[in-house]
Amino acid sequence: MNPLNITRSDTASGPVLHVVGELDYDQAATFRRHVDQLVLTPGQWLVIDLTGLEFCDSSGITALLAARQHAHAAGADIALAAVPAKTMRVLTIVGLDRIFTIRPDADTA
Amino acid sequence: MGRRGQGADPSGTGDDAGVDATFTALLEDSAEELYESAPCGYLSTLMDGTIARINATLLDWLGLDRAGVVGRRHFADLLTIGGKLYHETHFAPLLRMQGELRGVALEMRTAAGGKLPVLVSSVVKYGTEGEPLLIRTTVFDASDRRSYEEELLRRRRDAEQARAEAERARAEAEEARRQAEDAQRQAEADRARLADALAVLQQSLVPASLPEVPGLETAVYYHTASADRLGGDFYDLFPLDGTRWAFFLGDVCGKGPQAASLTSLTRYTLRAAALHDPEPTAALTTLNAVLHERYAAGGDPRYCTAIFGVVEPGADGRTTVRLASGGHPPALVLRADGRADYLPTPGGLLIGILPTAPIGTVETTLAPGETLLLYTDGLTEARTGPGCDQLFGEDALLAFGAGQAPASPQETVSALTKLLRGFGDGLDDDTALLALGVPAARPHTRPATNSPS
Numbered sequence: 001m002n003p004l005n006i007t008r009s010d011t012a013s014g015p016v017l018h019v020v021g022e023l024d025y026d027q028a029a030t031f032r033r034h035v036d037q038l039v040l041t042p043g044q045w046l047v048i049d050l051t052g053l054e055f056c057d058s059s060g061i062t063a064l065l066a067a068r069q070h071a072h073a074a075g076a077d078i079a080l081a082a083v084p085a086k087t088m089r090v091l092t093i094v095g096l097d098r099i100f101t102i103r104p105d106a107d108t109a
Numbered sequence: 110m111g112r113r114g115q116g117a118d119p120s121g122t123g124d125d126a127g128v129d130a131t132f133t134a135l136l137e138d139s140a141e142e143l144y145e146s147a148p149c150g151y152l153s154t155l156m157d158g159t160i161a162r163i164n165a166t167l168l169d170w171l172g173l174d175r176a177g178v179v180g181r182r183h184f185a186d187l188l189t190i191g192g193k194l195y196h197e198t199h200f201a202p203l204l205r206m207q208g209e210l211r212g213v214a215l216e217m218r219t220a221a222g223g224k225l226p227v228l229v230s231s232v233v234k235y236g237t238e239g240e241p242l243l244i245r246t247t248v249f250d251a252s253d254r255r256s257y258e259e260e261l262l263r264r265r266r267d268a269e270q271a272r273a274e275a276e277r278a279r280a281e282a283e284e285a286r287r288q289a290e291d292a293q294r295q296a297e298a299d300r301a302r303l304a305d306a307l308a309v310l311q312q313s314l315v316p317a318s319l320p321e322v323p324g325l326e327t328a329v330y331y332h333t334a335s336a337d338r339l340g341g342d343f344y345d346l347f348p349l350d351g352t353r354w355a356f357f358l359g360d361v362c363g364k365g366p367q368a369a370s371l372t373s374l375t376r377y378t379l380r381a382a383a384l385h386d387p388e389p390t391a392a393l394t395t396l397n398a399v400l401h402e403r404y405a406a407g408g409d410p411r412y413c414t415a416i417f418g419v420v421e422p423g424a425d426g427r428t429t430v431r432l433a434s435g436g437h438p439p440a441l442v443l444r445a446d447g448r449a450d451y452l453p454t455p456g457g458l459l460i461g462i463l464p465t466a467p468i469g470t471v472e473t474t475l476a477p478g479e480t481l482l483l484y485t486d487g488l489t490e491a492r493t494g495p496g497c498d499q500l501f502g503e504d505a506l507l508a509f510g511a512g513q514a515p516a517s518p519q520e521t522v523s524a525l526t527k528l529l530r531g532f533g534d535g536l537d538d539d540t541a542l543l544a545l546g547v548p549a550a551r552p553h554t555r556p557a558t559n560s561p562s
Contacts, residue, residue, distance in 0.1 A: 059363065086500075093437075095459055095469075
């Protein structure tokens with residue numbers, strides 16, 4: 001089980017969280033803590049960069065939805081960037097591909 | 110002793126007698142001296158106990174003078190009160206009866222008020238006519254013996270105390286052991302009660318058994334990954350009216366008791382909603398509204414995926430199935446001709462996220478010998494290799510279904526159960542399977558006949 005590693009960078013449009021590792025039941029709480037600490041302003045974009053995401057189960061999906069709610073509560077928006085094919089397949093099954101803004105990579109402003 | 114005994118014998122003759130006499134003269138210049146200064150007390154009394162003679166040793170032990178004793182005191186007067194009592198009730202009567210007593214323990218009283226433990230031996234002297242004349246008594250200082258006996262007694266008391274303490278320690282250990290056993294029994298009872306409670310809760314998540322549906326065959330499988338056996342997967346099958354039956358299967362996000370409470374809410378919401386409006390889409394829409402209001406509005410968003418169906422067996426064996434799905438993996442149909450197909454429900458969304466959720470629908474017909482399979486992603490997400498991304502997957506499930514088709518619901522679930530067991534530790538999520546199908550037309554079989562031989 002690889003530990004989840006989350007780093008943050010900032011762009012002109014808002015913060016980017018780079019998620020590396022497995023977003024499962026054991027690690028989802030770590031991700032949620034990082035998101036809860038983010039201060040967002042209306043109109044900003046919170047980008048979750050999933051380039052390094054190795055695994056994502058239903059707890060991970062829940063954590064992504066919590067991030068979406070956190071962004072919307074601040075009047076900000078959220079985008080998932082560089083979603084791995086396997087996670088994209090899961091997102092599609094549960095219909096979240098139409099709920100999240102999906103970007104090919106984190107740099108796409 | 111032998112020599113001295115011989116020496117005391119006046120009939121002794123020869124050289125030996127002469128030597129003995131010399132010794133005697135050396136050691137004891139007179140019998141009187143021996144009587145008075147012997148290392149034991151001597152006294153003689155009349156038969157009524159009046160002291161007639163007493164030696165210096167005994168007078169010295171008792172601190173008395175001869176003039177105050179001889180002819181004035183009785184033997185019993187020299188004893189303590191306890192000794193006197195014993196003398197009157199036992200010693201004197203026995204002595205009169207037997208003529209002698211040996212080694213009787215008594216206590217004498219000293220002039221200073223102390224006690225002297227002694228061993229007393231008495232012999233009655235008789236006259237030529239056999240009449241008792243007087244009593245000769247020897248008194249041995251038994252202080253040392255008494256202290257020895259007291260020491261023995263003390264040691265015995267110590268030993269008994271030690272034994273009692275050992276007994277008490279053993280009893281305490283026994284008590285502790287019994288308490289430990291009680292505690293263990295209690296823990297086992299608690300565990301059994303908890304297991305019973307969990308079993309009851311578990312039955313609120315999935316039915317203990319499915320009802321019989323005329324014209325349909327059904328089969329289920331349920332596996333919980335959590336140690337408390339409370340899962341996040343659920344399913345049910347129940348009648349809507351005389352001709353239609355509703356069924357559903359789903360998966361709530363999360364694990365353990367929290368997931369189980371959500372599972373229970375979901376199951377009963379779907380059942381109640383279906384009785385109100387039997388349209389598959391309506392049941393899931395109601396569930397979405399309930400979950401969103403209950404959890405997301407309170408800042409604790411929780412979601413589930415579910416597939417809900419209504420099945421209506423037809424008179425010709427062809428059965429209509431209408432499905433609605435909220436973000437759930439597509440149902441699989443095993444056709445009679447050996448094909449296997451997914452029934453996608455595009456547009457459906459995870460239930461509980463948005464105030465109004467889009468629901469995807471699909472409809473199909475099951476011919477005799479065809480089976481519809483609903484499953485949770487514990488099956489398709491089961492890890493088939495050491496890596497996280499080596500999952501069983503939808504393509505493999507489709508191929509597996511095609512390999513089984515045509516298959517009855519029971520055959521399908523049995524084959525998948527065997528497959529799941531083969532995953533071992535790879536099956537790390539809850540997994541539910543629900544299959545329903547139209548029984549195949551009974552193949553023509555030749556009746557078995559007994560051989561005449």
